Amino acid sequence: MKLGIITSGGDAPGMNAAIVAAARYARSRGIEMFGYVGGYRGVIEHKTVDLAKTSFRGALGRGGTLLYTDRCEEFLLREYRLQAYDNLRSDGVEGLVAVGGDGTFRGARDFFADTGLPIACVPATIDNDLGYTEFTIGFDTALNNVVNAVEAIKDTAESHGKVSFVEVMGRKCGNIALHSGVASGADFILVPERPFDFEELSKKAVEKLEAGHHSIIFIVAEGVGKVSEMSVRFKELTGITPRETSLGFIQRGGNPTYADRMLGVRMGATAVDLLAGGCGAVAVGVRGGEIFDTDLAGALGIPSDIDQTLYDLAPGIV
Ligand code: F6P
Numbered sequence: 001m002k003l004g005i006i007t008s009g010g011d012a013p014g015m016n017a018a019i020v021a022a023a024r025y026a027r028s029r030g031i032e033m034f035g036y037v038g039g040y041r042g043v044i045e046h047k048t049v050d051l052a053k054t055s056f057r058g059a060l061g062r063g064g065t066l067l068y069t070d071r072c073e074e075f076l077l078r079e080y081r082l083q084a085y086d087n088l089r090s091d092g093v094e095g096l097v098a099v100g101g102d103g104t105f106r107g108a109r110d111f112f113a114d115t116g117l118p119i120a121c122v123p124a125t126i127d128n129d130l131g132y133t134e135f136t137i138g139f140d141t142a143l144n145n146v147v148n149a150v151e152a153i154k155d156t157a158e159s160h161g162k163v164s165f166v167e168v169m170g171r172k173c174g175n176i177a178l179h180s181g182v183a184s185g186a187d188f189i190l191v192p193e194r195p196f197d198f199e200e201l202s203k204k205a206v207e208k209l210e211a212g213h214h215s216i217i218f219i220v221a222e223g224v225g226k227v228s229e230m231s232v233r234f235k236e237l238t239g240i241t242p243r244e245t246s247l248g249f250i251q252r253g254g255n256p257t258y259a260d261r262m263l264g265v266r267m268g269a270t271a272v273d274l275l276a277g278g279c280g281a282v283a284v285g286v287r288g289g290e291i292f293d294t295d296l297a298g299a300l301g302i303p304s305d306i307d308q309t310l311y312d313l314a315p316g317i318v
Helices: 015-028 039-044 078-090 102-115 139-160 175-183 198-210 227-238 258-276 296-300 308-317
Strands: 002-007 032-036 048-050 095-100 119-123 163-168 188-190 216-221 243-246 281-287 290-295
Touching: 002 015, 002 039, 002 258, 015 032, 015 095, 015 258, 032 039, 039 078, 039 102, 078 102, 095 102, 095 258, 102 119, 102 281, 102 296, 119 258, 119 296, 139 163, 139 175, 139 216, 139 243, 139 258, 163 175, 163 227, 175 188, 175 216, 175 308, 188 198, 198 216, 198 227, 216 227, 227 243, 258 281, 258 290, 281 296, 290 296
Parallel strands: 002 032, 002 095, 095 119, 119 281, 163 216, 163 243, 188 216
Antiparallel strands: 032 048, 281 290
16 A cells, blocks of 8 residues: 655644654555655645655654645645646555645545545644644644743743733634643733733733732734734823734744654554545544544534633633
8 A cells, every 4th residue: 555645734843753653654564655745735746755765863853844834725726636636646645644734624625525535634733723633733832832932021021020912823713822821821811712802901901010010921812913013002001011022933843842742643643544444534633632533524614712611710820
């Protein structure tokens, strides 16, 4: 048997662990594996790497993706998906492992509908915005990056008695903001999934300062808006000039944590197992520490939301 593997969409720490585990596990089962370079674009443009001849020494624990990645607009079009299928078939590939986020998964669903080629999706995005799985690969590392950065900002904010707005990634999802905000003891956490009254929060921030807090940290999910604009509004409301930091890509890079390596390894190998067992279009997930698989279209039908239990507890914790 021969399988293909891609990483697609935004890179996420732990993608390499998934690639290495999938390739090694496939090899151990006598399955050949081709990597396609640069996500779906690499399949369309037929850019391959024979993973049987690739050395993975040191790769498992590195951030980014050794297969490179892309957000491939062309794959939204059927003609390009059919081109990709022709290339896979000409290589003798009988199934594809697609490692990525929601865009990758939607591409995989459409590809399967067009071609019937078995495809096993592995969730990897720092955003943790796929509703069917408790965690995506890369989320834990991004959280550690954010928590470290916020603690550094806190040191200087506390020394100067400053109010700080910190913008974190997540696209339309507030999971990075919520989890990192709780873990770093931020004063206020703003997420796009839940309404908030900015005027009210600004008032509360001033009250906290008057009650003896020397600094204030707002963690703002990028889906809520720009911290630069929020700072201006905060000054209009309170007369206090805050500082703002947009953490940007520092969140997405760096060596994966143990949790993301393990998730990558377990999910990568599981995807190979599923394809070898004759699956259709499936998504691999994790819940309560257990790896599972489910129908891809069904998985995409489950909306993403923030962790409500944590959200409810947050006001009492932060
Ligand atoms: O999906 C991961 C992510 O880092 C989001 O949090 C962010 O909105 C987006 O990618 C940034 O995308 P790009 O790398 O295309 O600028």
